[in-house]
Amino acid sequence: xxxxxxxxxxxxxxxxxxxxxxxxxxxxxxxxxxxxxxxxxxxxxxxxxxxxxxxxxxxxxxxxxxxxxxxxxxxxxxxxxxxxxxxxxxxxxxxxxxxxxxxxxxxxxxxxxxxxxxxxxxxxxxxxxxxxxxxxxxxxxxxxxxxxxxxxxxxxxxxxxxxxxxxxxxxxxxxxxxxxxxxxxxxxxxxxxxxxxxxxxxxxxxxxxxxxxxxxxxxxxxxxxxxxxxxxxxxxxxxxxxxxxxxxxxxxxxxxxxxxxxxxxxxxxxxxxxxxxxxxxxxxxxxxxxxxxxxxxxxxxxxxxxxxxxxxxxxxxxxxxxxxx
Amino acid sequence: xxxxxxxxxxxxxxxxxxxxxxxxxxxxxxxxxxxxxxxxxxxxxxxxxxxxxxxxxxxxxxxxxxxxxxxxxxxxxxxxxxxxxxxxxxxxxxxxxxxxxxxxxxxxxxxxxxxxxxxxxxxxxxxxxxxxxxxxxxxxxxxxxxxxxxxxxxxxxxxxxxxxxxxxxxxxxxxxxxxxxxxxxxxxxxxxxxxxxxxxxxxxxxxxxxxxxxxxxxxxxxxxxxxxxxxxxxxxxxxxxxxxxxxxxxxxxxxxxxxxxxxxxxxxxxxxxxxxxxxxxxxxxxxxxxxxxxxxxxxxxxxxxxxxxxxxxxxxxxxxxxx
Ligand SMILES: Cc1ncc(C[n+]2csc(CCOP(=O)(O)OP(=O)(O)O)c2C)c(N)n1
Numbered sequence: 001x002x003x004x005x006x007x008x009x010x011x012x013x014x015x016x017x018x019x020x021x022x023x024x025x026x027x028x029x030x031x032x033x034x035x036x037x038x039x040x041x042x043x044x045x046x047x048x049x050x051x052x053x054x055x056x057x058x059x060x061x062x063x064x065x066x067x068x069x070x071x072x073x074x075x076x077x078x079x080x081x082x083x084x085x086x087x088x089x090x091x092x093x094x095x096x097x098x099x100x101x102x103x104x105x106x107x108x109x110x111x112x113x114x115x116x117x118x119x120x121x122x123x124x125x126x127x128x129x130x131x132x133x134x135x136x137x138x139x140x141x142x143x144x145x146x147x148x149x150x151x152x153x154x155x156x157x158x159x160x161x162x163x164x165x166x167x168x169x170x171x172x173x174x175x176x177x178x179x180x181x182x183x184x185x186x187x188x189x190x191x192x193x194x195x196x197x198x199x200x201x202x203x204x205x206x207x208x209x210x211x212x213x214x215x216x217x218x219x220x221x222x223x224x225x226x227x228x229x230x231x232x233x234x235x236x237x238x239x240x241x242x243x244x245x246x247x248x249x250x251x252x253x254x255x256x257x258x259x260x261x262x263x264x265x266x267x268x269x270x271x272x273x274x275x276x277x278x279x280x281x282x283x284x285x286x287x288x289x290x291x292x293x294x295x296x297x298x299x300x301x302x303x304x305x306x307x308x309x310x311x312x313x314x315x316x317x318x319x320x321x322x323x324x325x
Numbered sequence: 326x327x328x329x330x331x332x333x334x335x336x337x338x339x340x341x342x343x344x345x346x347x348x349x350x351x352x353x354x355x356x357x358x359x360x361x362x363x364x365x366x367x368x369x370x371x372x373x374x375x376x377x378x379x380x381x382x383x384x385x386x387x388x389x390x391x392x393x394x395x396x397x398x399x400x401x402x403x404x405x406x407x408x409x410x411x412x413x414x415x416x417x418x419x420x421x422x423x424x425x426x427x428x429x430x431x432x433x434x435x436x437x438x439x440x441x442x443x444x445x446x447x448x449x450x451x452x453x454x455x456x457x458x459x460x461x462x463x464x465x466x467x468x469x470x471x472x473x474x475x476x477x478x479x480x481x482x483x484x485x486x487x488x489x490x491x492x493x494x495x496x497x498x499x500x501x502x503x504x505x506x507x508x509x510x511x512x513x514x515x516x517x518x519x520x521x522x523x524x525x526x527x528x529x530x531x532x533x534x535x536x537x538x539x540x541x542x543x544x545x546x547x548x549x550x551x552x553x554x555x556x557x558x559x560x561x562x563x564x565x566x567x568x569x570x571x572x573x574x575x576x577x578x579x580x581x582x583x584x585x586x587x588x589x590x591x592x593x594x595x596x597x598x599x600x601x602x603x604x605x606x607x608x609x610x611x612x613x614x615x616x617x618x619x620x621x622x623x624x625x626x627x628x629x630x631x632x633x634x635x636x637x638x639x640x641x642x643x644x645x646x647x648x
Contacts, residue, residue, distance in 0.1 A: 035447025087624030095624030098449045114451035116381050149380035179358045185380040315630035
C-alpha cells in the first residue's frame with residue numbers, strides 16, 4: 001500500500017488523540033463536570049483515523065452522536081471541542097451544541113448529529129453539491145449498524161447510487177444499538193451486503209485495522225472522485241465503554257454483554273495493533289510513537305485548561321444565531 | 326397509598342394494563358432494558374412476544390404500530406425522545422391520525438405513543454424539545470401531558486384503553502418527582518382538567534413540568550395575598566375548555582405557562598380560546614409564559630435562559646394583577 005511515513009505518524013497521532021481525549025471526557029462526565037449525554041468511541045479509533053487519513057481538508061464528513069473521533073480525525077481542535085463539551089462560548093458552537101453536535105465548516109465537518117441516521121442524507125446532499133459545483137470533493141458519512149435500519153440509510157444509498165454521488169458510507173459496526181444486540185434487530189449479519197440492493201460496492205473491513213480501513217477508503221475515494229459513485233464500507237469493531245457514559249449506574253454491570261466479551265475485544269486494540277505493525281515492519285520506531293503520546297498528553301492538558309478557563313456564554317446570547325442575517 | 330415517582334408510575338400503569346388486556350403489547354427501542362427505567366422488568370412478566378425491541382427506525386416501527394392496531398391489537402409504542410417523532414411524522418400524522426376518518430370509520434387505531442420531552446439539563450436541541458404543539462393541528466390524535474406521578478398513572482391507563490392514537494408526553498425532568506399514587510384501577514379521564522390549587526385573583530394555566538413551578542409561584546404570592554388558581558389541563562386534545570373558561574370567569578385574569586415555544590404553541594392556542602370565548606370575563610390581557618423561540622441550547626446558563634421559569638411566571642402574574 002502506498003502510504004508515507006508522515007501519514008503513518010499522523011494516523012497514530014489521530015488514534016492517540018481520540019483515545020486520550022475520550023478517556024478524559026469520560027472521566028470528566030463521571031465527575032459531573034460536563035452537562036448532557038456523552039458517548040465515547042474508545043476501541044473504535046481505527047475507523048475514524050483510517051477513513052479521514054484518506055480524505056483531504058476540502059472533503060467533508062457527517063458524523064454521529066458518537067462523533068468525537070470523527071471530528072478529531074478530520075482535524076478538529078481538542079481545545080475548541082473540549083470547550084464545546086463544557087458548554088463554553090469558546091467552543092465550536094458557542095456552547096449551543098455540546099458533545100453530540102459539534103460542527104466545523106472550515107474543516108469540512110458538517111456536524112455530529114443527535115439523530116441516528118440524520119447525517120446520511122446530509123452527506124448525500126453534500127455529495128450532490130460537489131457534483132453541481134464541479135468539484136471533486138468527496139463526503140464520508142459515518143453511522144452505526146443501528147442507523148442502517150433507519151429509512152434515511154436506504155433513501156440515501158439509493159439517491160447517491162442513482163445520481164452517482166461522491167459519497168462514502170462508513171458503517172461503524174460495533175454490534176450494538178444502545179443496549180440492543182444488532183443480531184436481534186437487523187435482518188443481515190453484514191451491513192455491507194445491503195449495498196447490493198442499491199447496485200453499489202459494499203466491503204467488509206476489519207475496523208480495528210487502521211491500515212485496512214485506509215486502503216479501502218482510498219479506493220472508495222478514488223472511485224468517488226472519478227465520478228463512479230458511492231461505496232459502502234462496513235468497519236467491524238467494538239466499543240469498550242457503555243453506549244452512554246454512566247449507563248452502569250442505571251442498568252447495572254453486564255446488563256447486555258459480558259465483561260469477558262469486552263476483555264476479548266480489548267486484546268484487539270487498534271492502537272496496539274498498529275504499534276506491533278510498526279515494530280514488525282520497522283517503519284516507525286517505538287521512541288517516535290512514544291513521543292507522539294507525550295505530545296498528545298500535553299495538547300490535551302492544554303485543551304482542558306482552555307475549556308475550564310473559558311467563560312460560559314452570557315445569557316444575552318441565547319437568542320443569537322436563530323436566523324441568518 | 327404507595328409513594329411512587331414518575332417513572333414508577335409509568336411502569337405500574339403499563340404492567341397493570343398489559344395484565345388486564347392480552348391484546349396490548351409494548352414496542353420501541355430498547356424497551357427490554359429501558360434507558361429511563363419506565364419499561365424495566367416488563368419482559369420478565371410478559372415475555373418477548375409482548376415486549377419487543379424494535380430496530381432504530383422510527384418511521385418503520387411507528388408505521389408497524391399503525392398496522393398492528395388496524396389488525397386488532399393495542400400497541401403501546403415508545404418513541405424514546407419526543408423529538409424523534411419528526412422522523413416518523415408521516416406515520417403519525419398521515420396514517421395513524423387519519424386512517425379512521427379516511428376509511429369512513431372502518432379503521433380503529435388504539436395506539437398509545439409514549440415519549441420523553443423537555444429540557445433536562447444539557448441534552449441540547451435534538452433531545453430537549455417540547456413537540457406537542459406540532460400535533461395540535463392534527464385532528465385524529467389525542468395529546469396527554471401529565472404533570473405528576475398520580476396523574477401519570479391514571480392518564481396513561483386511560484390512554485391505553487382509548488381507541489384512538491394517544492400521545493403521552495413524559496417530561497424528562499420530572500423522573501424523580503414522588504407523590505402518593507392510588508393503587509389498582511386509578512383512571513384519570515382524558516379531557517378533564519384539574520384545579521391543582523384554588524385561588525381567586527388570577528388563573529394560572531400550567532402544562533406539564535410547569536405545574537410544579539406554578540405551585541411554587543402560587544405559594545410565594547399567597548404570602549402577599551395574591552391568590553393564584555393553578556389549573557392543569559392534563560390533556561391538550563381533548564381540552565377541557567369549560568374548566569378553563571369557568572376559572573377565568575371566576576378570577577378574570579389568566580396567565581398560561583408552558584415549556585413549548587411561544588409561536589404556534591399550546592399556550593397560544595389556549596390564549597386564543599380564552600380571547601375568543603371568554604373575552605367578557607377578562608380584566609387584563611392574556612399573558613403567555615413560554616420558552617424562547619430558539620432551539621433549546623446545550624450550555625447550562627443558556628438552557629436555563631431559554632426555558633420558562635418561576636421568575637417569568639411570577640412577573641407575568643404581577644403584571645396582570647397590577648402588583
Ligand atoms: C432518530 C433517533 N432514534 C433514536 C435515538 C436514540 N439513540 C441514540 S444512539 C442510539 C443507538 C445507535 O446505534 P448505532 O447507530 O449502531 O450507533 P452506535 O451507538 O453503536 O455507535 C439510539 C437508539 C436517536 N438519538 N435518534
